[in-house]
Amino acid sequence: MKIAFHLFVHFSLLVFVSCYGGNGYDPLENVLKIQRSRRSISNHENNEDVTVQNSYTPVYVGPQDGLKEADKISELPGQPAGTNFDQYSGYVTVDPNHGRALFYYLAESPVNSSTNPLVLWLNGGPGCSSFGNGAMMELGPFRVNPDNTTLSPNKYAWNNVANVLFLESPAGVGFSYSNTSTDYQTGDIQTAKDSYTFLVNWLERFPEYKTRDFYITGESYAGHYIPQLAQLILQNNEITNQTVINLKGIAIGNAYIDDETANTGMFDYFWSHAIISDEIHEGIVSNCNFTEGGTKTVECDEYEGQAKAAKSNIFFYDIYAPLCSSSSNGTPSISEFDPCTENYIYSYLNTPAVQQSLHAKPIQWESCSGLIGLFWKDAPFTVLPVIQDLMASGISVWLYSGDTDGRVPVTSSRYAINKLQTSVKTPWYPWMYQGEVGGYVVGYQNLTFVTIRGAGHFVPSYQPARGLAFFSSFLEGKLP
Template sequence: MEEKVVTSLLLFLFFFLAFHYTAANDGERLVEMIKLKRSQNSLGYRTWDDSKVEYDYIYNSVYVGFQDGLREADKIVELPGQPQGVEFNQFAGYVTVDPKAGRALFYYFAEAANDPSEKPLVLWLNGGPGCSSLGGGAMLELGPFFVNSDNKTLYSNLYAWNKAANMLFLESPAGVGFSYSNTTSDYNASGDKRTTEDSYTFLINWLERFPEYKDRDFFITGESYAGHYIPELANAIVANNNADKTIIKLRGVAIGNAYFDDTTNTKATYEYLWTHAMISSTVHDAIKANCSFDGTYTESCLESMRLADQDVGNIDFYNIYAPVCHDPSKASNSQNSMMVGDPCSDRYVFAYLNLPAVQRALHANTTGLNYPWIDCSDVLHKTWKDAPTTMLPAIKKLIASGIRTWLYSGDIDSIVPVTSTQYSLDILGLPVEKSWRPWYTDNAEVGGYVVEYKGLVFATVRGAGHMVPRYQPQRALTLFSSFLQGKLHP
């Protein structure tokens, strides 16, 4: 009887928190970090210079832990509220990346729904920095299940990416989601370099735990601040492969609405807002007059941007045409939660991942501290120690290595708008091999537009916001399957 009372109280607490949930998503977290650094004029500026790629990606030593028996221990018997008839394997658990510090990263892995031994391995990374690939990518965008509005049952995603690949979702760095460190100072040392090192160490150890995937073609995908994570991790893999370290069969990367550079992104954002009738011509003219977009921000420039932000009002910057969530408690039934882009769905995920039964099924939150799961860390983006001021040299380095490189953009995102990626492509100056054209989904609708450069493919996704699979799931799956095949058909 006492256990039932405790469980009921916990359920009430989690549902209450879900209805009053205020944690930022990865796009909002990115905006917060940019504004913080901009106000301090600490973003810096770096012109195009290949010699200034930030990091040495070759690691002389990588921790490899004992993995025997851990694969079996990580297998998920069944997620609470899971729909009937699920036949693919699921795994979740921790991989230690630094035993001395007690730092461990949490993962969720959904094998392909059909013929997993014949399909590639794909890593998905959300951005932030400091946001969860489990709560974001897996449970809001492209994973096999979404959470119903009752906060405790799941329904199948008809356009899950594990229809095309074996999908691995990583919560990185430590301090994100269920990932943790026993050394508190680790959270204050987070940055791009640490994230790259730990993600690489995670992969080496995960492949030891799942050795059947060592020889499998491997791809990395993600969005937003993963525009930093993915090129850095991919270059680390290439560098260590070339140095005869552990070989990971990286074949390609695909990054959605990628944040590469604040100066071009900020200019592109306000141009996007103006051309979509969201700010006045007066404010737009003031931004053009007062902002040089060279990495420093005068007070008159900052004030002009503040006026622009006020002009826009309360909208979903992720998707400028989407409704916002007002009261998730009034969601009428589970069928309504199946609406594409349900504005309250992140609240359902928050409540679900904080259920004790769910955490037990995921083998999560095992440290005994039992901190609540949140989508984005409240600390990491404020203490982020290092980030290249531009990722374009890393992208160029990746292209030169021969790794398949795709960029894609939802065209109704104002956080990292399509114009920002187009500015980056202008800077890269790659020769066009196949000119701009529409691409189509199976129902013969235009899915978006694509242009193929030498070494890089850029595609838009029509009607998609910052989290492309959340708003246009069918088009996103078509694009993803085409990326794995190396060709986006007309």
């Protein structure tokens, strides 16, 4: 069995060197297919399991003396002149017996870093890199140029208003690793536990952040990661004699939080945005039961296949964006985002000098690990009960949605919020940025929902200025 697993690891590294949302590659759907087939065989998923199994036991805390200084980045290769903030990156061990360590990158604020809040960013997948995708493609301080070797500043980086911590989670994602191969067979519960252990140890390494306001943000399958980690933090804050984490709020973008609404919302979005025909949409509505325990029929499979064929060759993480091709190299999309950016990041992060400057183990870095998704062990059908607990806890809970995303579209988010049955405090209205509509917002009881106009799945990539404006409002606790 061990030999077979290692062979599969090797095979996966050959097959799954894929960009997040690249042509035909959909890490979220790959995991969901596996989880749905498991439920159809054994339909006894209990959404309370995440809470029960996350009951507190003291976590490993390792010695951190001198590690902060060792993690400081002197300079990234190709970094623009005049960079005026501190950067750190390295590993935090979360299980010394297994040799399991998670990689992080911290971009501190150029101004007010000693008082600005600490924000954790998590990419989804599951299996996709928070550093490569989140920091280098979305909200981090730099973009990789088409020459694959130099960086340019991102003037709308989120570290302008917060100290941003990017975590590669779970082990096997990005630069994170384990010396025990079976650790790559993981799931929601272990990911939350490891992320919590990471934070406790990281705060020992960076004690100046222990009392700082702390927020968690992310997107897509982080719709599972973030609520579960936030719930675990709040639970452990009550009963631990270890570090109390000063969690103030969460914000999840284009969030996969409920499987039923993720499906119904996606196909309704396809139909309403002229991607599938009336006949295909009607076939899905009439033949597909996406509820938990719903029977998957042959007819439903057939119509879903027709929808996929009708969708054809579009980048459905941003339905109006051009694809990366030899003719589009360096050509920005309508949102001024270069569709080949992921190729530049891939080349840059696989440069030995770059990996050395990041204090990373020399590896073949991938945007997403198909291996992680293929062996994903546990994923509740919905995390809405967890979100309801967080809404009742008093922390700030925001959902935001780029409105040109077809993967986890704005319709899915709205359907999921309807399931929460929370009352409206501030009715739907347009929020403005530089004289134009930046998106729309509605304030619910203990929940805020914001759309970002013209943004796909990766909001800070496609609409960086509007993304930063939304994020600043979130930190201020004010509707945009």
